[in-house]
Amino acid sequence: MNDAFININGGQVQTLELILMLTVLSLVPSIIIMMTSFTRIIIVMSFLRNAMGLQQTPPNTVLVGIALFLTLFIMSPVIDQVNENAYIPYKNEEITGTEALDRASAPMKTFMLKQTEVDTLDMFMKFSGDEATEKYEELPMTVIIPSFITSELKRAFIIGFLLFLPFLLIDIVVSSTLMSMGMIMLPPALISLPFKILLFITVNGWQLLFSTLIKGFN
Secondary structure: OHHHHHHHHHHHHHHHHHHHHHHHHHHHHHHHHHHOOHHHHHHHHHHHHHHHOOOOOOOHHHHHHHHHHHHHHHHHHHHHHHHHHHHHHHHOOOOOHHHHHHHHHHHHHHHHHHHOOHHHHHHHHHHHOOOOOOOHHHOOHHHHHHHHHHHHHHHHHHHHHHHHHHHHHHHHHHHHHHHHOOOOOOOHHHHHHHHHHHHHHHOOHHHHHHHHHHHOOO
16 A cells, blocks of 8 residues: 555656646747847847848848857856756756756856846846845846846847948948939839948958857856
8 A cells, every 4th residue: 555655656746747847848948038148149130131131031040040059159158057067966866856946047047147237137126026135146037037138138229229320321322322313213222232241241240240249148
């Protein structure tokens, strides 16, 4: 009877762990988008494509792929810490699932807090009713994640604005030239596009953009 009871409990524990694992796996896309560098990278590259006047070049699948691999490159130190401090001990049954989750969240918190503005953290702390503190590492994920997302959106839009400026200048010059020549019926975007591509190639735009994005993460 006791053995049967133990087996039943063990089965229940395994079932709960399986349900928890499936839940985590279903949340992986959201975790990748909201808790890593993915959001800033994909938004900046979308701004770049629109600034150059390209409709579907590079296509969305290529942009997402680039953003994923750049995110993996940027997040590799955090992933190594999570693997060493949380996954391996949990795999070796040295710690429980709850302890593994706590250990895994610590490097993620550190990464997100480095990218998050203090004013944004204070705002979400106020909204959540938490007391003001200088030990932001002790804040719950429910405060850190929205603060991180807000800061990332702000930085991504600032970078996107700066990317628009040189291409906007080319559009203005081309439009003014066509107007002065009386070529009103000729679309300025059609003429300015080759000059935008030439400018981007001349300054080695992809390398410059990727290096700027990588250096932008502390």
